[in-house]
Amino acid sequence: MATATAPGAVRRRRPWLRIFISGLGLWVLTVVVTFVTGNPNLVPTLVLLGSFLVPVTFVAWAFERRDTGEITAELILNTFITGGVLGVLAASLLESYLLHPSPGLFLGVGLIEEGVKLVALAWLSRRLRVKSIRDGMILGASVGFGFAAFESAGYAFTALFTEHGLSLMQVVQTEILRGLLAPVGHGLWTAILGGVLFSPSTRDVYLISDRLVAAYLGVSLLHALWDSMHQIALVLTLLLTGTPWQYNLLSRGYLPQPTETQVELSVFLDWAGLMLVSGIGIIWLLVLWHRAPRARPPFAAWRVPTGRPAAAL
Template identity: 75%
Template sequence: MTDERGIHRQPRRRAWLRIFGTGLLLWVLTVVVTFATGNPNLVPTLVLLGSFLVPVTFVAWAFERRHSGEVTAELLLTTFITGGVLGVLGASLLETYLLHPSAGLFLGVGLVEEAVKLGALIVLTRRLARKSALDGMILGAAVGFGFAAFESAGYAFTALFTEQGLSLVDLVQTEILRGLLAPVGHGLWTAILGGVLFSASDHRHFAFSRRLLLSYLGVSLLHALWDSMHGIALALTLLLTGTPRQFQLLEQGYQPRPTPLQVNLFTALSWGGLAVLAVVGVVWLAAERRIASRAERSAVFWRMPTTG
């Protein structure tokens, strides 16, 4: 099947759905067998399956919607693995040596991690002959999901160790939570940056522009708000429902016991805040995609041969 640009496209076979179904089944079987046998040798399998299932599925889904032949399976795999590893290594180094516990810690983390992912995307795609914004979104998402997969593996492994010993329950809960949130986190933010980075009108160079800078600052802010939502929800809960006795205990260095109302309000604010940020990110990406699609249609129109 060939489109108006002469690019051959394979019928969509929904390979991503088979990947997700097979991976989910294997992960569930691994969970059951690990709990049944208590075999610690299965823990790496559990961590890797749970951490990579959702990111790999979304990258496969994006690959089926690639815009041109420039985005090959090899390139997508390279951006996913190499970009993900470079991202977590670079972020770890910069956050260790540049950031310190402070009120602006989460903003610093957002700025560092988004800069590292953007840098990895630039390095890995610099030799592409033709750069389109739609392909940039896919490749950006691949870097972001690779980062998310390796980061989630680290969090899952850390959750395994508790004061009471190894906790498979905490590991599984961490993987489920991060798997649910992965599509509206790193992959989404870097997809936005990838689309802007590849939006140059000549399709040969990166678009290093004020728009890219503003987009970078915007996704970094979303990232920071996402990471700090727990603290924001806690502060709002205390501000709205805190009692004089609770504030007094806090001033004395004690942790007050929350009321049932406060627990429910904190939960609603935490998840509600994340939902709002997710909607903002999805709407932003959809807007960037519409802009890119219009630009591509316009470019195709002007390249069409004239008659007469």
């Protein structure tokens, strides 16, 4: 006779932690062997392991916290891969045709990418019978992390090619940086949108409500600030410590070369800005998560026939 597994037992085993530790070990081993042998055939393994390790780990962590039985491993895998690939492809097409170098470039990127991920999430989850806010956040995170994984793979592959030839060190540095920043990027923003999208959980269809539009615009703004933070930090540095000749170049539309001291201040402001933007997103996510009502168990949806006691069912 099979015995039921206690809910806490699954969490104590922490499969997400095993995924991360084993994946990290394989990635480090791949880095070492690639550097020792110089075998270019290992580059795809290096890129894929490094790009997918953190996103897959966080999706596994989020899956343990699902609110209903509607969220299956198959659905998580589908949203991660399908949502991620469709999001990257659609965003690439739209950005190529609609965006041009301008002050509003980063805001346009945020609006397009968050819009594409939101549409992908709504399409892939349209057949769910119960739409729990927390499940929406988990599925949103899955789409976002899938987008981040495929996008990081592209950045890592591009970093391989430099003016001085192929650079494995650039690949490793790119994957480490994007791996560290992945939890407070695409996955975070789309998780917020997923929670808001699933808010009218009693309806069979999604509604384009004022709250959803406001969340979409807010998340897109955070996305734009994140992407443009390097430029914002540089401009702030020049405004605070700029010299007359640098102001002269700025007035003519040129970006002057910063001094060593200005570079240090710019880096500090860059990271401080990223921490501020990510902090706003994390607080928003936590408030949405803790205020979300827990989904009722399946038997709560059964209707008791009129005139008959519940015990008769």
